[in-house]
Structure formats: C-alpha cells, structure tokens
Amino acid sequence: MKGRSEQFREVIEGSARVLVSTGAITKRMEAFYNPIMEFNRSVTILFLNSVPQERLIVGLPMAATGVRGIRILKEVKKRVMVHFNDKSEIATKIIKRNLKLNKLSAGFTVSNLDASIFMLGSKGFSYLDIDPFGTPSPFLDSAVRRVSRQGYLGVTATDTAPLAGTYPKACLRNYWAMPVRNEFMHETGLRILIRKVQLIASQFDKALEPVFSYYRDHYYRVFFRARKSKSAADGLLKQHGWLAGCRRCLRRYHSITPAPSKCECGAKLNYAGPLWLGKLWDTSFVERMLKHADSNTKQFLSTIYEESKVNAIGFYTLGMIGKVLKLSELPKKHKLIEKLNKAGYKASPTHFSPEGVAIRGNPQLKPLLL
Ligand SMILES: C[S@@+](CC[C@H](N)C(=O)[O-])C[C@H]1O[C@@H](n2cnc3c(N)ncnc32)[C@H](O)[C@@H]1O
C-alpha cells in the first residue's frame, strides 16, 4: 500500500476507527466501506449481544475494511474470536492496519481466500456473516455447512430488484421462486430469500429458523438460528408456500399450493413463491435486542417488536386501501390501527413501509372506513 495512503480516509463508526477508500462507493473500492450499512452492522452487534452464548467464534468471509469485525471485537460483551477474510489482498492489508489502529492485538485471524474456500477450510463458526455485493446465493452452500449446530447465520442480500420482482428471471435463477411486483413486494422478497437459505440448509439436515429479519435501505437482512435436525428441517419446509394479494378487493391468500387462481371477487390472482410463510421474527429475541438498542436502533426495533406480535403475512398500504375503497382521503395510519385493534383484529405499523399496516387475517376494511 506504499504510496497509496492518499486514497484512504479515516472514519469513526460505533467504537471503531477505520481507514476506508475515498471516492464513490463502488464495488471497485479497494477497501469497500458503505456508510449506509452502519445500521446493518449496529443491528449485528445488538443481535450478538442478545444470543445466549457467552463465547462466540465469528466468521467474516467478506470482511472488506474489517469494520464489522472490529466493532464485534470492541462492542460485543462476550468472549469473541473473529476470523476475518476477504479475497482482495488490499482489503486484508487494510484489515490488519485497521486492527492495529484500534489497538487490537489478539482474538482474531486474517486470511486472503475466496469466501467459500475460507468457510469450507474452517472448523465451523458459532456466527457466520454473509455480506456480499448483490446476491448471497453462491456462498450459501459453504455457509450452511460451516455454521455450527447451535450457531447463527446472518445473510445480507442487496439484489432487491430481482427479489422484489423487477427481474423475475434473475429471481428464478438465484432464488428458485417467482417474485411479484406489488405493494408488499419487499415482504415477499424477504420471504423468498429466507426459503432459499432454508432449502440449501435442509440438504445438510439443518433447520435454519429466522429469528430477526428486515428490509431497509434497499437491502434484505436475515439472522437465522441453526439446528441440526431432520425433523426440524422437515417442519420448516412445510411452511413454504405461495402468497397473493388481490388488487381489486385487497384479500390476501396464502397456502402451500397456489390456489385458488381467482379471488372471491372474481379477479385473477398473481402468486409470489414458493416462499417462507412462517414467522419473520422470534418475539422474545426481539425483546432482548430492544433492551440493548440505542437511539439509532430503538425506533426500528420497537416497530419490529410490535409487528412480530401481530405476525401478519402480506401487509397493506394506505395508498392501496384508499384506491380500492375509492376513499377521497387516505386514513391516518395510527387511527386505522386503533380502529382495527378495537374491532378485534391484530394490527400494527410495519417496518417494511412508512405507509404500511400489518394486519393478521383478512380484515373487513369497508365497514371500518366507509
Ligand atoms: C459488501 S463488501 C463487505 C462489507 C463488509 N462486510 C462490511 O460490513 O463493511 C463485499 C466484500 O466481499 C469481497 N468479496 C467479493 N467476492 C468475494 C469472494 N468470492 N470471496 C471473498 N471475498 C469476496 C469484496 O472484496 C468486498 O470487500
């Protein structure tokens, strides 16, 4: 890196100080750093501080500047060993420099391998973090094999266009599912991603259950709890199915087969799937995370906590409700939620969209709003 120092700048994130490449945020950065992903990293810290294990062996196959791992070493209040890896040689040099900059001299290794080779050559990890450019699909096989029996797997996907239906062919190739472009497309995208990870894991008799997942800033993020169990894997596969929302009357349909093909109102239904129809969160886990949350993460965590208690499939937007019911004025979100809860439904805001409402079951909206 001699003579290159002018291409790097120092940033502070959480309790880490790191050198990162200057200039535009592109894949070609030598030390890739995306400030928008600070939130993703902060949630990872919250997550790791909320798992019951007191000792963690962490694998970061795509570590870039090392910021995530340095934050884990400094902010996770447990005995932690972090294995950093990146296929870019410059990245691994920067990681070593950044570790020194943070006065860290033990509790880590740094390697310069392809991510899959790094994972397969290891003895396994209690937490593995897959954080690629775009789709995580090529790395899932090695990741699910090396996540330990009671371990956790964090997966980021930034290819939201295929998952949310802009490129259905790319979604079919990478995720073996059909997406749909509609008002709740980011929920279907997240559910399609979850199923793909579970399918890959089931080949190794592993059950990967989502404990915390979300969509934000054009990326999807899922944390899974792993279990080596044929019956648990079978149980998860039974929760794969199809999801449709009627654009004429707003009814939601979900089942393990795409049926019926027509809504009760007569309109044709467009199904997304197969996808994960189970829970996106473990409410008690979210509660623990919320206790560790700070001013940056608290609001988001609180929304997800409420949403996890409702546990709906296929949220509604105020815009679509207004359009379908031909309302002259859109209802206020909190008022609608209040009315729904009073009428005996379970409803809450959703983190998926600022104008979204999560409602359990198929609510009768007309009598509530007209
Ligand atoms: C999105 S960045 C990771 C960001 C980092 N985890 C963070 O939180 O700041 C993706 C990184 O993966 C690396 N990478 C891409 N393909 C890889 C592969 N096949 N094996 C290992 N590293 C890879 C790139 O060099 C880049 O540093």
Ligand SMILES: [Zn+2]
């Ligand atoms: Zn309908």
